[in-house]
Amino acid sequence: MANKVAVYRKEHFNAAHRLANPTWSVEENERVFGKCALPNYHGHNYELIVKVIGEPDPETGYVIDMKLLSDLIQREIVARFDHRNLNLDTVEFRSLNPTAENIAVVIFNLLRPHLENKLDLQVRLYETPRNFVEYPA
C-alpha cells in the first residue's frame, strides 16, 4: 500500500514498579530480576511513542488527528499510569509482571479498540533512555 503514512505521537508518564514472579521465592526473584525485584519499588520516566499507520484522509489530509490521538493516549494511558505504582495501583498489572514488554502490550490493547480498523497501531515504550520495546514486533 504505497499511500500509507505513519504518524507518531510522544507522551510520557512517571511510575513506580518492581519485577517479581509471585510464585517464586525471594531468592529466585533476586536471582532472575536482580535489583529490579527490590521490595520497596523503584521507578522510571516512561516515554511512549504511539505509531499509527494509514492512508491520509482525502478531505483532511490526516491519517489521524494528532490532537485526538494525544487526547486518547492521555485518557487511556497517562491518566491510568502517571504517578502510580504499576504493581499496586493498576488493575492491569495486578497479576501481570510490569516489564516493559508487558506494559507495551497492555498499552496497545488499551488503545486498539479506540482506533478505526483501517488504521494500524504500533507502540514503542522507553523504560530508560537505553531500554525500549516495541509491540507488535
Add this chain to the structure above:
Amino acid sequence: MVYLTRIEHFNAAHRLFNPDWTTEKNEEVFGKCANTNWHGHNFELYVTVKGLPDPETGFIFDAKKLSLVIKERVVEKLDHRNLNLDVDFMHGKLCSIENLVMGIWQELLPGLPERVQLHCVKLVETPKIYIEYYGE
C-alpha cells in the same frame, strides 16, 4: 579554574509527603506526587568538580575515579531504591529533589581529594525539571 562534569544515572521511586499533614493537605500541596504507593523517575546526576590540572597527569581529577566516587557513595544507595524508605541520608527529610541534591552533595564531599573542589551537583528528575546545588 577548570570544571569537569561526570554524568551518572539511577532509577528510583519516591513520593512527596509531609508526615505532619493530613492526606488532604498533602494532596493539595503535592498533587499526584503524594500518591501513597509511590511513583518513580529515571534520574540523571551531573557532578561538577573544579580545580587546576595536575602537572603530571593534566587532569583536574581522573573522570573514571570521579565516576567510581559517585557510584560507590551515591548511586549504590539510590539506584532501584525507594528514596523515602531505603536511603539512610534521606531519613527524616522531605523527599524532594532539592533535599536529595543537598544530601548527595554531603555524601560526595568526603570522597573527593583535597585538591579538587566540588562545584555543582545537578539532578535531572524529568526532561523538564532539574535542580542545581552549589553548596551555598
